[in-house]
Amino acid sequence: MTWRWTRSRTSRAERAAGRNVASKPSNEAPRPIAELHGVGPAIAAKFKALGLVDEIDLLFHRPLRYEDRTRITPIGRLRPSTTTLVQGRVTHQEVRFGRRKSLLVVLADDSGQVVLRFFNFYPSQQRQFAVGNAMRCFGEVRFGPEGYEMAHPQCQVIREGFDPPLPDHLTPVYPTTAGLGQAKLAERILETVDRALNGSLALPDPLGNVQGLGTLADALAAIHRPAATANLDALIDGYDPAVQRLALEELLAHHLALARLNRARAKQHADSLIDNTGLVDRLLAEFPFTPTGAQTRVIGEIAADLSGTRPMRRLLQGDVGSGKTLVAAAAVAQAIGAGAQAAIIAPTEILAEQHRENFSRWFDPLGIEAVWLAGKVKGKARQEALEKLAAGAPLAIGTHALFQEGVEFDRLRLVVVDEQHRFGVGQRLALAAKGAEDTGRGQSRIPHQLVMTATPIPRTLAMTAYAGLEVSVIDELPPGRKPVTTALIRDDRRGELVERIRAQLAAGHQAYWVCPLIEESDLLEAEAAETTWEALKAQLPDFDVGLVHGRMKARDKQAVMARFKAGEIHLLVATTVIEVGVDVPNAGLMIIENAERLGLSQLHQLRGRVGRGSEQAACVLMFKPPLGELAKARLEVMRETTDGFRIAERDLELRGPGEVLGTRQTGMLRFRIADLARDADRVEQVPELARSLKRADVDVLIQRWIGDSEQFADV
Known part of the structure; x- marks a missing residue:
């Protein structure tokens, strides 16, 4: 984490937040981000990487979290694991040499002192912390060797005789990308929000205070400038009326675009x-x-x-x-x-x-x-x-x-x-x-x-x-098909699984062993398919063990699959390349290792490769403990049911629509605010709301939320 400091002048965004919103509106059309002040081609490309192309995109770029900089906490009242704004004077600074070179600055007020610690700093920055300088710093408090300290806080030098005003709202922290600093991103967003609120930016509001959720302006203000007393959990999780107001408008725009496409089909x-x-x-x-x-x-x-x-x-x-x-x-x-x-x-x-x-x-x-x-x-x-x-x-x-x-x-x-x-x-x-x-x-x-x-x-x-x-x-399986039984097993019981496979193969059946990676990786603790293949060949010398993965040439993959289907290969070690399209009725056992790394849909697809004959089939999900909450929930669903629709509903709840469908490949399904699992009730309300709109309102909403991607709505 890098350290940065600013001089005592307030930012454009802060000045925008505090200036008189009753200034004469110009009602301008939304501008491309490349035309905004301080945004050159290189920075505009960074915005575009976030999906931000014009001012409308900035308005609907939701914060990840919020920071409370509305009040200064006396240093003597600091507590560990809190993120806080403090103000005081530098009473001491020194450079420590040890395992890592660090700059230590002591900041004190009338109630106590706190240590500011920096591991990355330059001499020019070090001079800003001259003894006697007044500073305002924001960061996370922790207990360190010198007592309470902040590591790499954001700091501002306070000029003598000038005490910059505190913001009257929480400070949003936005999702960003490499090369685009939080300060620059927030500045552009908050300037655009200010233009929308004071009327400088043309932003029609066809829905008004729909369903008592507030107006569009109310929603933007609540999301980008929430009061210090706001319910942050509701804002972040999307249940706050402001988020629901925007989600409803986005879902409505999607519905309207699809209705327009349906009318176009008449031609x-x-x-x-x-x-x-x-x-x-x-x-x-x-x-x-x-x-x-x-x-x-x-x-x-x-x-x-x-x-x-x-x-x-x-x-x-x-x-x-x-x-x-x-x-x-x-x-x-x-x-x-x-x-x-x-x-x-x-x-x-x-x-x-x-x-x-x-x-x-x-x-x-x-x-x-x-x-x-x-x-x-x-x-x-x-x-x-x-x-x-x-x-x-x-x-x-x-x-x-x-x-x-x-x-x-x-x-x-x-x-x-x-x-x-x-x-x-x-x-x-x-x-x-x-x-x-x-x-x-x-x-x-x-x-x-x-x-x-x-x-x-x-x-x-x-x-x-x-x-x-x-x-x-x-919604009906062919007669004679039996549901696949599913078991969860820790990876330290691998030897038991090898013996189970030996018995399966000896009985004349075939089996799969699925690995999520192709070769060893230092970054992921997963067994590679090639390594597993070599090990299983040695452990099962009486049987033919095959290998197939995505990096093989197409003809080599086809040759292996043909031999497996013909029964010449008894055990197939594979990556998820076999997820779809493989039909070998004699295969009655599947082992999926590192199953906690795969999504529900993928696990369900893989499990579907067995149980395609009349014999009882089994799927073993092998996992490496400890399991996170999401991984645990996925594996429990797989053990509880083989109903693909129930699994799909849980997958939507756990991962969201972008993951379930593949966001990049669904064209229009790039919801910026709406969440189909969270906002299912809103989806039901949309058709009736759509019938109350005028043609001009429809045009406004479609252009605002969908724009040029409308042509991809249902392909």
């Missing part, structure tokens, strides 16, 4: 895909089992969408092992039966290969060959694939390579995206654009879209992040 057209060839029935007849009731219901919902001319945008949710792929195959068959092309895209080559294998097994007997396109497809093979797609080959399966430049389709009318939250917004738009056409009648023709996820989406999240999509849920 979009999709081809009606009616299977006149009976291909869907022929496909379903190929399966040696009857689809579950849930699968049959969802197939019907999707079939109705594809038969219409309104572009389908449907989210297919289903827990691991529920049979989403079969449902997707029926949709693909309907599109192909209507003479159209369909494309299936997956985020990893392992998952894409799994789809290629399944769809080839199902569609080859029907005379339909899948065109395969992934990053590893090069040269002549790639050129042949491109030519087939351009000529109208009915089925394409691959990775992100499908929407790269140079890939052209003849009549792409259905896009199926698996594990869609793993794709960036721009990628999903690019694939949909491959089948887009201008009809010339003021309408655009776009493909139907089916997006699938094995990560159950909590209802609150679905109402916001996916409010523009119809949702189908496969």
